[in-house]
Amino acid sequence: MYVKQGLENYERQACGKRLYTCSFTMERRRMQQKPPQTGWSRRSSFPSVNECSSEKRKEQAVVSEMDGTLLRSDCAFSYYLLVALEAPAGLLRFLVLLVLAPVLYLLRCFLSERLAMGLLAWITFVGSREEDIMSVARAVLPKFYAEDVHPQTWRVMSSFSQRYLLTAYPRLMVEPFAKQYLGVQKVLGSELQFVGRQRRATGFFVSPGVLIGAAKVAALRSHFRHPMAFPDVALGSRRSDNFFLATCKEGYVVPPFDRNSSTRSPTVELCQPIIFHDGRLVKRPTPIHALTILLWAPFGAVISFLRIMSSLVFPMSFSLLFLRATGVRVAVRGYPPTGLGDGGGMGGVLFASTHRTLMDPVFISLALGRPIPAVTFSLARINELVSPIPTIRLCRKREKDAAIIKSLLQRGDLVICPEGTTCREPMLLRFSALFAELSNRVVPVATKCEVSMFYGTTARGWKGLDTFYFFMNPTPSYEVIFLKQLPYSLTCAGGRSPHEVANYVQNRLASTLGFIATDLTRDYKYRVLLGHP
Numbered sequence: 001m002y003v004k005q006g007l008e009n010y011e012r013q014a015c016g017k018r019l020y021t022c023s024f025t026m027e028r029r030r031m032q033q034k035p036p037q038t039g040w041s042r043r044s045s046f047p048s049v050n051e052c053s054s055e056k057r058k059e060q061a062v063v064s065e066m067d068g069t070l071l072r073s074d075c076a077f078s079y080y081l082l083v084a085l086e087a088p089a090g091l092l093r094f095l096v097l098l099v100l101a102p103v104l105y106l107l108r109c110f111l112s113e114r115l116a117m118g119l120l121a122w123i124t125f126v127g128s129r130e131e132d133i134m135s136v137a138r139a140v141l142p143k144f145y146a147e148d149v150h151p152q153t154w155r156v157m158s159s160f161s162q163r164y165l166l167t168a169y170p171r172l173m174v175e176p177f178a179k180q181y182l183g184v185q186k187v188l189g190s191e192l193q194f195v196g197r198q199r200r201a202t203g204f205f206v207s208p209g210v211l212i213g214a215a216k217v218a219a220l221r222s223h224f225r226h227p228m229a230f231p232d233v234a235l236g237s238r239r240s241d242n243f244f245l246a247t248c249k250e251g252y253v254v255p256p257f258d259r260n261s262s263t264r265s266p267t268v269e270l271c272q273p274i275i276f277h278d279g280r281l282v283k284r285p286t287p288i289h290a291l292t293i294l295l296w297a298p299f300g301a302v303i304s305f306l307r308i309m310s311s312l313v314f315p316m317s318f319s320l321l322f323l324r325a326t327g328v329r330v331a332v333r334g335y336p337p338t339g340l341g342d343g344g345g346m347g348g349v350l351f352a353s354t355h356r357t358l359m360d361p362v363f364i365s366l367a368l369g370r371p372i373p374a375v376t377f378s379l380a381r382i383n384e385l386v387s388p389i390p391t392i393r394l395c396r397k398r399e400k401d402a403a404i405i406k407s408l409l410q411r412g413d414l415v416i417c418p419e420g421t422t423c424r425e426p427m428l429l430r431f432s433a434l435f436a437e438l439s440n441r442v443v444p445v446a447t448k449c450e451v452s453m454f455y456g457t458t459a460r461g462w463k464g465l466d467t468f469y470f471f472m473n474p475t476p477s478y479e480v481i482f483l484k485q486l487p488y489s490l491t492c493a494g495g496r497s498p499h500e501v502a503n504y505v506q507n508r509l510a511s512t513l514g515f516i517a518t519d520l521t522r523d524y525k526y527r528v529l530l531g532h533p
Contacts, residue, residue: 046245049152049235049252054159061162061231063188063220063248064153066169068237070182071148072257073284076117076169077101079141080124081285083173086136086460087128096123098294101287113240117168117210121192125170126203130194133172133201139460139529140279142177148284149268153235153254157182164188164231166219166244168211181270188219216244275425275520276528278459280469282451293453300453300472303327307471311362311388319388320366327475332367334482337443348413349485350439352505354428354513355417356449357456358383358466359478364415364445365389367480373408374415375401380464398434405438415445418502421522422457426515428506429522436501440491444505446481446512459529481512 068074077097084093097104100123107116125133157163163184167174171189178184191206208215224230227247234241234248237256245251283289303326310322324330337349351372353360361374365388373390384391392408394401408414418431435442449456456470470476488494490504510517 046236046242046251046253049156049254052156052233052235052250052252054156057159057233058161060160060233061164062157062160062233062235063164063166063231063244064157064235065216065237065241066165066167066174068256069235069241069254070150070153070157070165071145072150073148074237074256077104077120078284078286078290079144079169079173080120081290082140082144082279082281083133083136084124085281085285086140086279087124087132089127093123094290095294098287098290114210114212117190117212118205121170121190121205121210122203124203125192125201128201130172130192130199130201133170133192134176135460135531136279137173138176138531139277141173142181143274143277143279144284145174145177146181146268146270146274149270150254150257151268154268154270156233156235156252160233162231166211166216170205181272181274183271186223188216188223213240214243216241217247220244220247273425275423275427275518276459276525277424278461278529280454280458280461282453282455296453296474297472300474301468304468304471308386308467311366312386316366316369316371316388320369323366328471329475329477330363330366331477331479332482333479334446335484336368336482337485347409347439347441348411349441349443350409350435351413351415351443351445352431352435353415353417353445354447354509355419355422356424356447357422357470358463359449359456359470360417360447361389361391361415362387363447363478363480367482372413372415374417375405375408377420378463380462380466382464383467386467402434402438405435409439418505419522421525423525424455424457426513427520428510428513428515428517429525430519431502431506433498433502436492436496436498436505440486440488440493442486442491442501442505444483444486444509446479446483446509448479448481448513450477452476459526483508483512 064070067076081094081097084090084097087093097120104116104120107119163182165174165178165182165184165187167187167189169189170192171187172192174189175187178187188211190210193202193204193206194200195202208218211219220230230248232248233250233252234245235252235254236242236245237254241253245253281293285293307323307326307328311319314322320330351364353364358379361372365372371389373392375392375394377394377396379391379393392404394404405414405416416435418435419429420432421429423429451470451473452475453473454469456466456476458466486501486505490496490501492498492501506517509515
């Protein structure tokens with residue numbers, strides 16, 4: 001009897017092994033099956049993401065790749081360039097990466113993608129502190145990632161309550177954007193190696209290295225442990241993604257984004273808008289755009305120096321003509337007040353301006369044809385030296401600042417930016433109500449700034465170069481719009497509270513520019529960009 005039971009158990013185990021081996025072999029053959037060679041849809045045996053339904057997905061999980069899947073671009077080179085440029089010793093790394101771009105491309109296409117990614121990461125990160133890399137990933141990269149999100153992938157991904165990201169990018173580069181703006185629960189990415197008390201990168205990856213091909217399946221298995229816990233849907237775009245697409249219940253491939261399509265792609269609305277961002281570059285530095293910047297930089301430096309010096313050497317009227325002759329577009333609209341503030345009786349005019357760059361008070365003075373003093377909070381000494389108008393520092397202590405502004409208004413006109421800091425997006429930060437308490441002659445001034453290559457503001461970098469970078473743009477533009485002076489009934493003397501006046505001026509300027517008036521403050525901006533608690 002025992003022999004019979006033993007034979008039955010043996011046959012049952014053997015049958016189970018045959019079934020397991022057969023299913024494993026079929027899955028392996030399906031993953032290794034060579035697809036036809038024409039057309040993007042034939043690169044994989046999986047259906048297109050356009051066929052993936054986004055209904056009834058709230059209780060399910062999705063995992064997506066990054067290059068060419070979540071992002072329209074299928075090349076990470078531009079994002080590594082951004083990190084290289086914005087980290088310490090950035091210019092040298094930027095130049096080395098740009099010179100080696102053809103070599104990296106050939107390595108990736110014809111030899112080994114893993115080797116190309118490893119070399120790219122080594123040049124970008126070696127010697128950099130973990131804190132610096134995280135700072136760039138938090139303040140600079142999200143804006144460019146958001147502009148590059150694939151609309152079809154986000155349509156599907158946003159319908160799931162549990163979202164995961166599987167990528168060959170270093171996790172540090174992706175995690176701040178993915179968690180804050182995409183609602184991703186976990187980022188499974190390549191892990192950089194750090195050493196020493198300052199946590200400096202060696203340029204190499206921790207085992208298993210770059211997550212490419214079968215390494216992605218290993219990363220999924222190490223996180224989810226059991227196959228039944230794997231995400232329900234997997235999204236990829238390349239043939240090497242077939243390995244991890246086959247591990248989930250449903251797998252879909254994302255077609256290359258057609259940038260030349262006649263139909264404009266829908267606007268991608270993330271979990272929250274990106275209001276504050278840092279970095280000097282306006283556009284994502286593709287190799288061609290990066291080469292353009294490199295070739296323009298020597299000419300831009302010379303023309304920036306000439307533009308800055310013109311306002312110091314020449315009178316205001318001639319300086320404005322010189323700026324326009326060198327490509328700076330200046331437009332003045334509205335109702336600019338005539339004549340000087342008399343300094344007696346009612347005092348000077350207080351120009352309450354929006355704050356786009358440090359140049360707002362300068363262009364207001366250029367529009368009026370006379371230098372008007374401006375109060376500042378944190379201005380680099382070099383900017384004070386090259387400023388064509390008087391600048392007076394405030395100390396952020398309400399009583400002392402009020403006394404300084406009152407004394408200045410008794411002597412003449414004054415420019416103040418109630419936001420207290422700059423904002424690049426079409427939004428106005430909350431206005432401080434101090435200006436409304438100190439003057440009944442308030443003239444709102446709306447300023448709009450446009451640049452094509454470099455931003456003239458920074459939170460992480462040296463503010464002393466802000467003016468220099470602004471004038472390095474080939475054709476920067478400034479639009480100054482003077483609104484009518486506030487009527488007496490809308491001032492504090494007319495019975496309004498300071499906060500009512502400040503909110504009224506903010507909303508009026510926002511409607512003039514087509515911007516959004518927010519309750520966000522300077523402190524919130526620096527918490528977002530610098531990570532301060």
